[in-house]
Each structure stands twice: as structure tokens, then as C-alpha cells.
């Protein structure tokens with residue numbers, strides 16, 4: 001392996017030693033040292049097959065913290081029995097090469113790429129984290145148990161890598177909501193930071209699964225970002241939630257073929273993830289579709305001008321009380 005690669009650790013002892021070295025290198029400095037970043041250690045969790053989206057998360061982590069840990073682990077627990085666990089792209093050499101690019105990992109930063117038996121030494125864990133009602137809708141409804149599997153490994157990786165801040169991508173919007181909820185509900189002492197979705201120049205959200213797409217499928221996949229733009233235009237034009245969803249769905253119907261299938265088009269309150277209604281102003285338009293055999297997701301924030309924010313109270317998809325006067 002080339003010496004320009006960042007430090008790679010593959011087991012728990014190696015990780016503990018690397019974290020101890022990071023801690024020694026980041027002992028508190030005098031208050032007068034104004035060059036200090038806000039956090040000591042940031043973690044970026046990935047499943048590898050890295051792309052510009054992941055690298056943007058790493059850059060962001062680096063701007064937030066003195067040292068960074070990137071994890072690369074394809075977590076079997078979050079894949080359903082008919083999903084793509086076996087064919088999910090894995091290329092550690094390539095990932096390490098990308099992470100050694102300029103402005104990314106520094107000598108004291110670490111890549112933790114454990115095998116399944118390192119993360120789950122006793123096999124599938126008996127005790128797991130449940131996403132509760134966040135895990136029942138949208139991604140959770142389409143991929144039963146997916147968000148439980150995500151949260152279980154995220155909590156384990158937080159324990160193992162001991163970050164002060166963990167950086168996630170907005171592309172997986174529901175994952176962000178679930179992780180934030182877990183951190184709050186289980187008093188996990190980690191700050192959750194979110195980076196906006198990074199796109200290809202033509203609008204396609206970067207995703208490791210884009211590698212599965214044929215040229216024709218990739219063209220049809222542009223329907224997702226086009227649908228989000230149509231939804232945003234409808235909102236900008238003063239349309240309500242139903243019209244925004246209809247505008248997005250019409251574009252998907254037009255751009256996808258009989259070989260594809262729309263999974264969901266949903267508009268939720270950006271703050272609570274509850275379905276958007278007349279009280280919603282800041283909303284998130286969420287899409288999932290299968291293009292050929294590849295399932296893709298995307299989302300975009302938008303502002304509903306029909307929103308009557310503050311009216312009434314309710315309970316959101318995450319269990320928090322919403323709306324109305326405090």
C-alpha cells in the first residue's frame with residue numbers, strides 16, 4: 001500500500017491505539033490559541049465506494065474538529081433480505097486513495113474499516129436500537145428494519161470512535177432525523193452536523209448506488225432531481241402541499257419508464273418530519289424510486305407560501321409536540 005494513504009485501522013485494538021494517539025496530539029491548548037476548532041474529534045460514517053458527497057462530508061468534518069475518523073463499513077444489519085448487500089460496491093484501495101486527496105485527511109486522522117466480525121463479534125446483536133415511529137414511515141415503511149439497523153451501527157460506531165461531532169449527509173434525510181432523535185432520546189453526548197446534498201453537474205444526487213445505473217437508466221434517474229425542481233417551482237408559485245406533490249409526481253411519471261417504479265413522493269414539515277399541512281412553511285420534498293433495479297432517494301427543502309405556521313398543536317413523526325404556543 002502506498003505511504004501517502006491515511007492511517008488505516010481494521011480492528012478494535014488498532015482503533016483504540018489510534019484514538020489514544022489522536023488524544024495525545026490534541027491535548028487542551030492555552031485559551032490564547034485562537035486557531036482551535038470547535039470540536040476535538042469528528043467522525044464521518046460511510047459504507048465506502050466513496051464519491052464527492054462523502055469527500056465533502058470529510059472536508060466539513062475537518063473544518064469542525066481537530067482530528068477526524070472516517071469509518072468504512074457495509075453494515076449487514078441495515079439491508080433487507082432481498083436487498084443489495086452482496087453486490088454493494090467495495091473497493092478499500094480506491095477509497096483510501098480518494099481520502100488521501102488534497103485538503104482531506106491529515107497524518108493524525110484515521111480510517112476505521114472493520115470487518116463484520118470486528119463490529120459484531122458475537123454475530124447479529126440481540127439488543128438493538130429501534131427507530132420507533134421514525135422507522136415506520138417512508139424509508140422505514142419501504143425497508144422494514146432498515147433504520148433500526150442504521151441506528152444500531154451508528155450508536156456502536158459512536159461508542160467505538162468516541163467523537164464529539166458526527167457528520168451526516170442531507171441526502172439521507174430520514175436517517176438524519178432518526179440519528180438526531182436517537183442522540184436526544186438516549187442522551188448520546190455527540191453533536192450531529194449535517195452537510196447539504198452534493199450533486200453531479202446535471203443535478204443527480206451523488207450516491208454509491210449510481211454505479212449500478214446503465215447509461216439509459218442514469219438519464220431516467222435525472223427525473224428525480226427534475227421532480228424536486230418541479231415541486232419547488234410549484235411551491236414558489238404559491239401552490240399548496242398537494243399540488244407540490246402532484247407536480248413532482250407528474251415529472252417522475254413522465255421521465256421514468258415501465259421498467260421503473262415510484263416508491264413514494266412525500267412532503268413533510270422540515271422541522272418535525274410530520275406530513276406537511278396548512279400549518280407547514282418550511283418543508284422537505286422526499287422521493288424514492290426504483291430505476292431499473294436500482295433504488296434511489298433524493299430530497300429538497302422548499303418553502304410553502306400557503307403555510308400558516310404556528311396554528312394548532314400536534315405530535316410529529318418523531319414523537320415531539322409540534323406547533324402552537326409554547
Ligand SMILES: Nc1ncnc2c1ncn2[C@@H]1O[C@H](COP(=O)(O)OP(=O)(O)OP(=O)(O)O)[C@@H](O)[C@H]1O
Nearest residue numbers: 046047053168169171172196197198206207208209
Ligand atoms: N450526495 C451526497 N451528498 C451529501 N452527503 C452524502 C451524499 N451521498 C451520501 N452522503 C452521506 O454520506 C454518508 C455515507 O453514506 P453512504 O456511504 O451510504 O453513501 P451513499 O452514496 O448514500 O450510498 P448509497 O448509494 O448506498 O445510498 C451518509 O451520511 C450519507 O448521507
Ligand SMILES: CC(C)(CO)[C@@H](O)C(=O)[O-]
Nearest residue numbers: 045046047075150153172
Ligand atoms: C450511517 C451509515 C454509515 C450506517 O451504516 C449508513 O447508513 C450510510 O452510509 O448512510
Ligand code: BAL
Nearest residue numbers: 047078079146172175
Ligand atoms: N445511505 C444509506 C445507506 C443504505 O441505503 O443502506
